[in-house]
Amino acid sequence: MKDALETVKILAAYDLTKSLRGAAELTGCSHHTVQRLLVERDAGRAPGAGPARERVIDPWLPKIEDWVEASHGRIRADVVHEKLARMGYTGSDRSTRRAVSEIKAAYRRGNRRAEGRHYLPHA
Template sequence: MKSAEEIMEILDAYDLTGSLRDAAELAGCSHHTVKRYVEAREKKAGRSAPPVRREQLIDPFLAKVEEWVDRSHGKVRAD
Protein backbone atom coordinates (compact mmCIF):
# COMPACT_ATOMS: atom_id res chain seq x y z
CA MET A 1 0.00 0.00 0.00
CA LYS A 2 1.36 3.38 -1.01
CA SER A 3 1.19 6.43 1.22
CA ALA A 4 -0.82 9.47 0.15
CA GLU A 5 2.40 11.30 -0.74
CA GLU A 6 3.58 8.44 -2.95
CA ILE A 7 0.20 8.28 -4.70
CA MET A 8 0.29 12.02 -5.37
CA GLU A 9 3.82 11.69 -6.72
CA ILE A 10 2.68 8.90 -9.04
CA LEU A 11 -0.31 10.90 -10.29
CA ASP A 12 1.79 14.05 -10.74
CA ALA A 13 4.33 12.08 -12.75
CA TYR A 14 1.55 10.67 -14.93
CA ASP A 15 0.03 14.13 -15.46
CA LEU A 16 3.46 15.46 -16.40
CA THR A 17 4.39 12.70 -18.85
CA GLY A 18 1.06 11.27 -20.01
CA SER A 19 2.72 7.84 -20.14
CA LEU A 20 2.32 4.96 -17.69
CA ARG A 21 5.87 3.70 -18.19
CA ASP A 22 7.52 7.12 -18.00
CA ALA A 23 5.52 8.00 -14.89
CA ALA A 24 6.51 4.69 -13.33
CA GLU A 25 10.16 5.40 -14.00
CA LEU A 26 9.90 8.86 -12.44
CA ALA A 27 7.95 7.62 -9.41
CA GLY A 28 10.06 4.50 -8.92
CA CYS A 29 7.30 1.93 -9.20
CA SER A 30 5.71 -0.44 -11.73
CA HIS A 31 3.67 0.84 -14.66
CA HIS A 32 0.92 -1.48 -13.41
CA THR A 33 0.84 0.50 -10.16
CA VAL A 34 0.59 3.77 -12.07
CA LYS A 35 -2.26 2.37 -14.15
CA ARG A 36 -4.14 1.23 -11.04
CA TYR A 37 -3.96 4.65 -9.38
CA VAL A 38 -4.78 6.56 -12.59
CA GLU A 39 -7.84 4.38 -13.21
CA ALA A 40 -8.94 4.77 -9.59
CA ARG A 41 -8.66 8.55 -9.88
CA GLU A 42 -10.64 8.62 -13.12
CA LYS A 43 -13.30 6.32 -11.70
CA LYS A 44 -13.65 8.43 -8.58
CA ALA A 45 -13.72 11.72 -10.49
CA GLY A 46 -16.17 10.50 -13.10
CA ARG A 47 -17.32 12.74 -15.90
CA SER A 48 -17.94 16.13 -14.37
CA ALA A 49 -19.58 19.07 -16.08
CA PRO A 50 -17.32 21.80 -17.41
CA PRO A 51 -16.76 24.66 -14.97
CA VAL A 52 -19.31 27.45 -15.05
CA ARG A 53 -18.05 31.02 -15.23
CA ARG A 54 -19.16 32.92 -12.16
CA GLU A 55 -19.80 36.64 -12.20
CA GLN A 56 -17.00 38.76 -10.76
CA LEU A 57 -17.33 42.06 -8.92
CA ILE A 58 -15.66 43.94 -11.78
CA ASP A 59 -18.02 42.65 -14.49
CA PRO A 60 -20.43 45.64 -14.43
CA PHE A 61 -17.46 48.01 -14.80
CA LEU A 62 -15.37 45.97 -17.24
CA ALA A 63 -16.21 48.07 -20.29
CA LYS A 64 -15.08 51.27 -18.55
CA VAL A 65 -11.87 49.66 -17.29
CA GLU A 66 -11.07 48.39 -20.79
CA GLU A 67 -11.69 51.91 -22.12
CA TRP A 68 -9.21 53.34 -19.58
CA VAL A 69 -6.64 50.70 -20.49
CA ASP A 70 -6.97 51.50 -24.19
CA ARG A 71 -6.79 55.25 -23.58
CA SER A 72 -3.75 55.03 -21.30
CA HIS A 73 -1.98 52.36 -23.40
CA GLY A 74 -2.06 49.87 -20.52
CA LYS A 75 -1.03 52.19 -17.65
CA VAL A 76 -3.90 51.89 -15.17
CA ARG A 77 -3.26 52.13 -11.44
CA ALA A 78 -5.61 51.16 -8.64
CA ASP A 79 -4.25 53.28 -5.78
Protein backbone atom coordinates in the same frame (compact mmCIF):
# COMPACT_ATOMS: atom_id res chain seq x y z
CA MET B 1 0.10 -0.07 -1.06
CA LYS B 2 1.39 3.44 -1.58
CA ASP B 3 0.87 6.15 1.00
CA ALA B 4 -0.89 9.39 0.13
CA LEU B 5 2.31 11.32 -0.66
CA GLU B 6 3.63 8.62 -2.99
CA THR B 7 0.23 8.41 -4.69
CA VAL B 8 0.19 12.15 -5.34
CA LYS B 9 3.74 12.00 -6.74
CA ILE B 10 2.85 9.11 -9.04
CA LEU B 11 -0.27 10.83 -10.36
CA ALA B 12 1.62 14.11 -10.81
CA ALA B 13 4.35 12.28 -12.73
CA TYR B 14 1.71 10.76 -15.01
CA ASP B 15 0.05 14.14 -15.54
CA LEU B 16 3.46 15.51 -16.50
CA THR B 17 4.53 12.72 -18.86
CA LYS B 18 1.16 11.27 -20.01
CA SER B 19 2.94 7.92 -20.04
CA LEU B 20 2.48 4.97 -17.68
CA ARG B 21 6.07 3.81 -18.12
CA GLY B 22 7.46 7.34 -17.96
CA ALA B 23 5.66 8.04 -14.67
CA ALA B 24 6.77 4.68 -13.31
CA GLU B 25 10.39 5.42 -14.17
CA LEU B 26 10.25 8.86 -12.56
CA THR B 27 8.68 7.57 -9.34
CA GLY B 28 10.38 4.19 -9.04
CA CYS B 29 7.31 2.01 -9.17
CA SER B 30 5.69 -0.36 -11.65
CA HIS B 31 3.70 0.90 -14.60
CA HIS B 32 0.95 -1.41 -13.36
CA THR B 33 0.78 0.63 -10.14
CA VAL B 34 0.47 3.85 -12.14
CA GLN B 35 -2.34 2.34 -14.20
CA ARG B 36 -4.24 1.11 -11.10
CA LEU B 37 -4.03 4.54 -9.47
CA LEU B 38 -5.23 6.23 -12.67
CA VAL B 39 -8.20 3.89 -12.99
CA GLU B 40 -9.18 4.61 -9.37
CA ARG B 41 -8.81 8.37 -9.86
CA ASP B 42 -10.79 8.36 -13.11
CA ALA B 43 -13.58 6.35 -11.44
CA GLY B 44 -13.90 9.05 -8.77
CA ARG B 45 -12.55 6.92 -5.93
CA ALA B 46 -9.73 7.96 -3.66
CA PRO B 47 -6.65 6.20 -5.07
CA GLY B 48 -5.53 3.40 -2.78
CA ALA B 49 -8.77 3.35 -0.80
CA GLY B 50 -10.01 0.12 -2.34
CA PRO B 51 -13.61 -0.82 -2.97
CA ALA B 52 -16.27 -0.14 -0.35
CA ARG B 53 -17.33 -3.39 1.26
CA GLU B 54 -20.73 -4.10 2.72
CA ARG B 55 -20.68 -4.63 6.47
CA VAL B 56 -22.75 -7.20 8.35
CA ILE B 57 -24.40 -4.35 10.28
CA ASP B 58 -25.51 -2.38 7.19
CA PRO B 59 -29.02 -3.90 6.88
CA TRP B 60 -29.65 -3.03 10.54
CA LEU B 61 -28.57 0.63 10.39
CA PRO B 62 -32.09 2.08 9.84
CA LYS B 63 -33.32 0.28 12.97
CA ILE B 64 -30.36 1.58 15.00
CA GLU B 65 -31.00 5.10 13.71
CA ASP B 66 -34.62 4.82 14.85
CA TRP B 67 -33.54 3.75 18.35
CA VAL B 68 -30.96 6.54 18.61
CA GLU B 69 -33.53 9.09 17.47
CA ALA B 70 -36.20 7.77 19.88
CA SER B 71 -33.76 7.86 22.81
CA HIS B 72 -32.40 11.30 21.84
CA GLY B 73 -28.93 9.78 21.47
CA ARG B 74 -28.93 8.16 24.92
CA ILE B 75 -29.24 4.45 24.05
CA ARG B 76 -26.14 2.40 24.85
CA ALA B 77 -24.46 0.17 22.30
CA ASP B 78 -24.75 -2.94 24.50
CA VAL B 79 -28.51 -2.45 24.66
CA VAL B 80 -28.65 -2.03 20.88
CA HIS B 81 -26.59 -5.21 20.44
CA GLU B 82 -28.91 -7.23 22.70
CA LYS B 83 -31.99 -6.00 20.81
CA LEU B 84 -30.41 -6.77 17.45
CA ALA B 85 -29.31 -10.25 18.56
CA ARG B 86 -32.90 -11.03 19.58
CA MET B 87 -33.96 -9.94 16.08
CA GLY B 88 -31.46 -12.28 14.38
CA TYR B 89 -28.33 -10.14 14.02
CA THR B 90 -25.22 -12.36 13.96
CA GLY B 91 -22.47 -9.74 13.97
CA SER B 92 -20.06 -8.95 16.77
CA ASP B 93 -20.62 -6.51 19.59
CA ARG B 94 -17.65 -4.53 18.31
CA SER B 95 -19.38 -3.96 14.97
CA THR B 96 -22.47 -2.83 16.84
CA ARG B 97 -20.49 -0.44 19.06
CA ARG B 98 -18.76 1.08 16.03
CA ALA B 99 -22.06 1.59 14.17
CA VAL B 100 -23.83 3.05 17.20
CA SER B 101 -20.93 5.44 17.75
CA GLU B 102 -21.10 6.66 14.13
CA ILE B 103 -24.87 7.08 14.25
CA LYS B 104 -24.78 8.91 17.59
CA ALA B 105 -22.10 11.27 16.25
CA ALA B 106 -24.27 12.02 13.22
CA TYR B 107 -27.28 12.53 15.50
CA ARG B 108 -25.33 15.00 17.65
CA ARG B 109 -24.15 16.92 14.58
CA GLY B 110 -27.73 17.31 13.46
CA ASN B 111 -29.15 18.23 16.86
CA ARG B 112 -26.91 20.96 18.24
CA ARG B 113 -28.19 23.87 20.22
CA ALA B 114 -28.13 27.39 18.85
CA GLU B 115 -24.61 28.72 18.43
CA GLY B 116 -23.20 30.19 21.63
CA ARG B 117 -26.26 29.58 23.76
CA HIS B 118 -24.81 27.38 26.54
CA TYR B 119 -21.22 27.17 25.46
CA LEU B 120 -19.91 30.63 26.35
CA PRO B 121 -17.26 30.68 29.08
CA HIS B 122 -18.16 32.56 32.24
CA ALA B 123 -16.61 36.01 32.39
